[in-house]
Amino acid sequence: MIAPTIDLDALEAFEKLEPTAPAGKPMMVDTGLIHEDPEQPRKVFDDTKQRELCTSVAESGIRIPISVRPHPQLPGQYMLNFGARRHRAAVAVGLAHVPALIEDLLSDFDQVIENLHRAELSPMEMALFISGKQKGGMKPAEIARRLGLSRSAISKYFALVDAPSEIEATYASGRTTSPDTLYDLRQVLDRWPEKTRAWLASDVDVTRRSVEHLKRHLTEAEKDQMSGAAGRDKASHRTDHIRHPLLKVRIGERPGVLVLNRRSDLDNHVLVRWDDGGEVQPVEVQAIQVVALEDGRSGPAKPRGRRRELRR
The missing domain is CATH 3.90.1530.10 (Conserved hypothetical protein from pyrococcus furiosus pfu- 392566-001, ParB domain)
Incomplete structure (x- = not known):
């Protein structure tokens, strides 16, 4: 054995x-x-x-x-x-x-x-982790549940993934590393890119409060611009119904009114009645600067003289 x-x-x-x-x-x-x-x-x-x-x-x-x-x-x-x-x-x-x-x-x-x-764990590391999980097929809701975070928090981390160069530079320079601030900043950048870039180029502290102030300022400016455009549209609409158009012009420093019911005998010329004398003269079109289009009957009515029949 x-x-x-x-x-x-x-x-x-x-x-x-x-x-x-x-x-x-x-x-x-x-x-x-x-x-x-x-x-x-x-x-x-x-x-x-x-x-x-x-x-x-x-x-x-x-x-x-x-x-x-x-x-x-x-x-x-x-x-x-x-x-x-x-x-x-x-x-x-x-x-x-x-x-x-x-x-x-x-x-x-x-x-x-x-x-x-x-x-x-830095915000960028968290963002890359969340992005990797989503690319692997996991739903944002499941990622949020597993991490014990809210859906909104997950969305804010996503703002750092494939972010515009301005967001990456702001994060890398340390001007702000807050996911909340970076998320808000990206929203403003997406809506007003040129103005946000100019703001970032200035020596400003990037905080959530300053970004919110920028957003409020740009929103108000946009509303004012839209209101002005709406007013111009209304004014334009009113001009469509002008029955007695009066086109005010200027040639150099001399004001006048364009004569609309008569043609000039000269090519590329129009007739202008000068404000300072009532004389009508032909003026080259290229020399005319349009000042305003008004309703010639919108002002106070001028008294008209009465014809009196002469009796013998």
Whole structure:
């Protein structure tokens, strides 16, 4: 009978595995065995805040455990759920182990919610995450429900996706990073592009209040313009019914009235009766400046003389 053999290689690999911990209890995990999730919604890390965290970790270590899950492709290693900044700081200051909670596979929604509650996810990162979910076929209502946000909040993040260059420049420069303000600004830009660009080019603070003030100003100006146009339309409508048209003109500095019931004997000329003397003269058409079209009978009626029959 052949004695059974022992696979020492497997035993050695087993001894190298990290010890497990009771559910909900943190354990010390080798920092070299932890990998960041490539699908992590958070892409931007503030350099100043990261340096401050490194200083804190160097002095006091990691006090709040990070969250990891078994790596789907690397046995015995882990992938981050939460705590990328703390893990990076631990690696930067040379910590060999960090406290970690081994948790089940969490969704990318869980990662977004965690960063959102910690105020560590930028508006643009949130917008790109929401856009990616919608492109994947998920309805905005479902995205809002999963994130615990309102439908209107989701719509405001969408304003950052494929935004006009002016919105991107305003966000990138730090003039405002508020989704609410950027959403309102995009609405104004879409409606009054030229005037909004001129406003952004000035040295103005971009806040929700200033954007609202701009919108109110442009709306009132548009209403005034429409009222003026309506008034001109009414005036134009009235001119269609002028029974006795009187076309006032000016030639240089000399005012007169165009004679409408007679033609000039000269080509490209019209007859003008001068206001200063009543004389009628032919004037070249190109020299005439039209001043107004009035009703010749709209003024006070002029008294007419009576013909008296002379009696012998």
